[in-house]
Amino acid sequence: MNWQFGGIPLHPLFVHLTSVAVPVAALVAIAVAAWPAARRWLAVGAPIIGLVALVSVPLATSSGEWLEHHEKETALLERHTHLADGLLPWSIAVFALLTLWWGWQRFGVARVDARGLVRAVGIVGPVLLVAAGIGSLIEVVVIGHAGAVSVWKG
Numbered sequence: 001m002n003w004q005f006g007g008i009p010l011h012p013l014f015v016h017l018t019s020v021a022v023p024v025a026a027l028v029a030i031a032v033a034a035w036p037a038a039r040r041w042l043a044v045g046a047p048i049i050g051l052v053a054l055v056s057v058p059l060a061t062s063s064g065e066w067l068e069h070h071e072k073e074t075a076l077l078e079r080h081t082h083l084a085d086g087l088l089p090w091s092i093a094v095f096a097l098l099t100l101w102w103g104w105q106r107f108g109v110a111r112v113d114a115r116g117l118v119r120a121v122g123i124v125g126p127v128l129l130v131a132a133g134i135g136s137l138i139e140v141v142v143i144g145h146a147g148a149v150s151v152w153k154g
Contacts, residue, residue, distance in 0.1 A: 003066035011063040015147065018056040022087070022140045025053035025094050029133035032101060033126035039105055047102050050095035053136075057091045060084070076150035083143045090136035097129050 003010045028049050031038040042049075061084050068081055104121060112118055 001062070001066070003063040009063065009067050009070075011060065011067045014056065014060040014063050015144075018053070018060040018087075019140060019144055021049070021053040021056045022091060022094075022136055025050045025091070025098070026133035026136045026140075029094050029098055029129045032098070033129035033133070039101075043106075044102060047095065047099040050091075050098040054091045054095040057088050061088070074150065076146070076153060080143065080146040080150045083139075083146050087136070087139050087143055090132065090139050093128075093132040094136050097125070097132050101125050101129060 028038075028042060028046050032042055032046050039046075064081060064084060068077060071077065104125065108121070109118055
C-alpha cells in the first residue's frame with residue numbers, strides 16, 4: 001500500500017492519532033479501575049476508546065514501515081522501528097481489559113453469586129487495568145521519543 005496522500009507521507013498523521021489515542025485509552029483504563037464513578041460515566045465508551053487506540057497502532061506502524069523503506073536507514077530510525085513493534089501487545093491488553101471490565105461490571109457482577117469470585121475479580125481486574133495502562137503509557141512515550149530523536153538528530 002502507498003502510505004502517502006498528495007505526495008506527503010501519512011505516518012505523521014497516524015503517529016499523532018496514536019500518540020493521543022493510546023495515552024487517552026491508558027488513562028481511561030486507570031480511571032475506570034480506580035474510580036467507580038468514571039466506570040459508570042464512561043460505560044461502553046471505555047472499550048470504544050480502547051478500540052480507537054488499538055486500531056491506530058497498526059496504522060502508525062504500517063505507515064512507518066512504508067516510510068522506513070523510503071528514507072535513509074540510520075541506527076536511530078532502526079531503534080525507533082524496533083521499539084514501535086512493542087506497542088501493539090500493550091494496546092491489545094488495554095482494549096481487551098477495558099472490554100472485559102465493562103462486560104464484568106455490566107453483566108457479570110449482578111449474576112455471580114460467589115462473593116469470593118466477585119471480590120477476586122474486583123481486585124485483579126483493576127490491578128491489570130492499571131498495569132496495562134501504565135505499560136502502554138511508558139511504551140508510547142519511549143517510542144515517540146525515539147521517533148523524534150530519529151527525525152531531529154538523524
